[in-house]
Amino acid sequence: xxxxxxxxxxxxxVGPDAVAAAQRRSTAIERPKRATPLQxxxxxxxxxxxxxxxxLLIFGGxxxxxxxxxxxxxxxxxxNPNLQTNNFNxxxxxxxxxxxxxxxxAQHWLGTxxxxxxxFARIVHGAWVSLIIAMVSAMFGVIVGGFFGSxxxxxxGRTETVTMAAMDVILAFPAxxxxxxxxxxFEVRSLTVIALVIGFLSIPTYTRVARAGSLAISQRxxxxxxxxxxxxxxxxxxxxxxxxxxxxxxxxxxxxxxxVIVVEGSLSFLGxxxxxxxxxxxxxxxxxxxxxxxxxxQVFWPSMALVITVLSLNxxxxxxxxxxxxxxxxx
Numbered sequence: 001x002x003x004x005x006x007x008x009x010x011x012x013x014v015g016p017d018a019v020a021a022a023q024r025r026s027t028a029i030e031r032p033k034r035a036t037p038l039q040x041x042x043x044x045x046x047x048x049x050x051x052x053x054x055x056l057l058i059f060g061g062x063x064x065x066x067x068x069x070x071x072x073x074x075x076x077x078x079x080n081p082n083l084q085t086n087n088f089n090x091x092x093x094x095x096x097x098x099x100x101x102x103x104x105x106a107q108h109w110l111g112t113x114x115x116x117x118x119x120f121a122r123i124v125h126g127a128w129v130s131l132i133i134a135m136v137s138a139m140f141g142v143i144v145g146g147f148f149g150s151x152x153x154x155x156x157g158r159t160e161t162v163t164m165a166a167m168d169v170i171l172a173f174p175a176x177x178x179x180x181x182x183x184x185x186f187e188v189r190s191l192t193v194i195a196l197v198i199g200f201l202s203i204p205t206y207t208r209v210a211r212a213g214s215l216a217i218s219q220r221x222x223x224x225x226x227x228x229x230x231x232x233x234x235x236x237x238x239x240x241x242x243x244x245x246x247x248x249x250x251x252x253x254x255x256x257x258x259x260v261i262v263v264e265g266s267l268s269f270l271g272x273x274x275x276x277x278x279x280x281x282x283x284x285x286x287x288x289x290x291x292x293x294x295x296x297x298q299v300f301w302p303s304m305a306l307v308i309t310v311l312s313l314n315x316x317x318x319x320x321x322x323x324x325x326x327x328x329x330x331x
Contacts, residue, residue, distance in 0.1 A: 051312035122279040134257035140199035141206030149210025167204035247324035254317025
């Protein structure tokens with residue numbers, strides 16, 4: 001090498017370690033901060049805020065009712081949902097003063113049903129059944145369906161063909177027949193069996209949603225760049241694809257949870273959900289429909305609880321989906 005070449009050869013002012021550190025600092029600076037739950041709540045429109053508050057009340061009431069039954073042995077200030085208030089009460093050793101089909105009062109905020117059980121307590125306890133089934137369905141969908149959808153949308157090929165064919169088979173199988181078969185096999189209409197069956201049947205729809213998101217994310221610049229520099233496919237899947245697909249899947253879980261609650265209510269109305277006398281909104285409507293002309297309120301209150309909960313889940317889910325789509329477009 002001549003002296004002239006040595007003079008004209010470019011010299012890096014910094015070493016490779018300094019360059020890498022600078023890149024990490026720039027990445028950290030450019031990465032947007034995640035909003036806290038309080039900041040997200042403040043960004044919500046007024047109607048979405050009301051829906052969120054209602055869902056929090058339903059969630060808190062369901063947890064409170066379960067703690068009252070399992071942990072505190074009905075010691076908390078919430079009436080037993082199966083206690084007939086006009087029948088003999090072993091706790092007091094005397095007959096209660098309640099009346100069937102009673103209107104609202106200080107003792108019974110939403111009145112009583114045809115056998116003098118407190119309607120408010122049964123609605124709060126019925127929320128637990130809807131909550132568990134919706135959460136189990138969401139867990140199956142997000143964890144199993146979200147993973148398989150992200151995987152097949154990223155790797156494509158034969159894996160995608162086989163997986164989506166299996167999902168189509170599950171999606172085409174009549175849910176009511178499967179539920180009846182499982183109830184016949186286990187010979188019990190338990191909350192666990194029904195939640196697992198509905199959760200299993202929820203996997204295909206989540207897989208389709210995750211696959212659509214994964215197909216789009218897999219063609220983005222940061223994924224193509226990771227492939228170009230030789231990053232392992234599984235590392236790209238878990239660090240780049242799944243984190244960007246997850247917000248959409250979680251948003252869809254809110255909307256899907258509303259559908260699952262309607263399904264459980266329909267099964268309860270038909271007598272195919274949990275065993276009586278466990279309170280659910282569906283069986284409350286079914287039991288009260290025979291006295292519709294006598295006491296319309298006993299159909300109205302559980303129906304309104306079901307309708308408002310489903311409407312709130314749909315509203316919050318739609319808003320979160322739009323918000324995640326807006327954030328994804330900014331990547």
